[in-house]
Amino acid sequence: MMISGEPPGDLSERQLILYPGEQSLPFTDEGVDAFRTASQEGDHKDRLIGEGILLTGLKPGTFAHMTEEWLEREGDRLFVRIPGDRVECTVSPGRRGRTTSGGGYPCKDCKRLRDGYWTLNGTLQPRRVPVPEPGVARFIEAYFATHDRVCTPGTVSHRLEKIGERAGFEKTVSGTNLRMTFGKMLAEKGFSSDVIRQVMGFRDNHQGKVMTQRYFILSEEHENPIYHCGEETDSGSPCGREVFFPDQTCYLHGQE
Numbered sequence: 001m002m003i004s005g006e007p008p009g010d011l012s013e014r015q016l017i018l019y020p021g022e023q024s025l026p027f028t029d030e031g032v033d034a035f036r037t038a039s040q041e042g043d044h045k046d047r048l049i050g051e052g053i054l055l056t057g058l059k060p061g062t063f064a065h066m067t068e069e070w071l072e073r074e075g076d077r078l079f080v081r082i083p084g085d086r087v088e089c090t091v092s093p094g095r096r097g098r099t100t101s102g103g104g105y106p107c108k109d110c111k112r113l114r115d116g117y118w119t120l121n122g123t124l125q126p127r128r129v130p131v132p133e134p135g136v137a138r139f140i141e142a143y144f145a146t147h148d149r150v151c152t153p154g155t156v157s158h159r160l161e162k163i164g165e166r167a168g169f170e171k172t173v174s175g176t177n178l179r180m181t182f183g184k185m186l187a188e189k190g191f192s193s194d195v196i197r198q199v200m201g202f203r204d205n206h207q208g209k210v211m212t213q214r215y216f217i218l219s220e221e222h223e224n225p226i227y228h229c230g231e232e233t234d235s236g237s238p239c240g241r242e243v244f245f246p247d248q249t250c251y252l253h254g255q256e
């Protein structure tokens, strides 16, 4: 089984509602390995798209519009800065190929919905995403040193599906599975809930916390998914108020 299955038995009603449906469940560790191997065995664009989306959590439509300008190196860490302003879309080669100057044409969605410009889907925030593995970071940089664009969102999704088939997944793999896997990885690596929320592009409000909580619920490292504040109270027993994340305290006890 390469995609996570049934929710753990001890989830509360609220958490059961948050538990994602089959279409968006994360990969198991075995699934991650199989998917990465299949990405590496494809051409350079398969590797860029497969490992790149798995290790940035970007949506396929966002990843398709990445350019070298989005890359920021800080010491030995690479970040992808997803811009908040609109950018002219040139990811499609067009029916007759690129213009003589090498320019491309807007993809279907940008042409139809946004007058030829790409901009972030309104539910997500501009943000800076760390690429957590140096090998993949170097590969992304090397790609953009010789290419100025990725490809259309449709091609990104199609390549993800094909990589998933080669990796032996029984169901069709989508960007949602990869994004959920990346969020879960961050929770398991011990990043704070606030950092994860920002990296995934969620706002600092109730809805944003709810969306972020899913990664903790899905994580195998966090075995008891109903979290309590746990601060010591006047009576000496730990505070039992429910909180969203294992690293959080309730509104009475500071944080928040």
Ligand SMILES: [Zn+2]
Binding pocket: 065, 089, 090, 091, 106, 107, 108, 109, 110, 111, 117, 118
């Ligand atoms: Zn576009």
Ligand SMILES: [Zn+2]
Binding pocket: 229, 230, 231, 239, 240, 241, 249, 250, 251, 252, 253
């Ligand atoms: Zn408390």
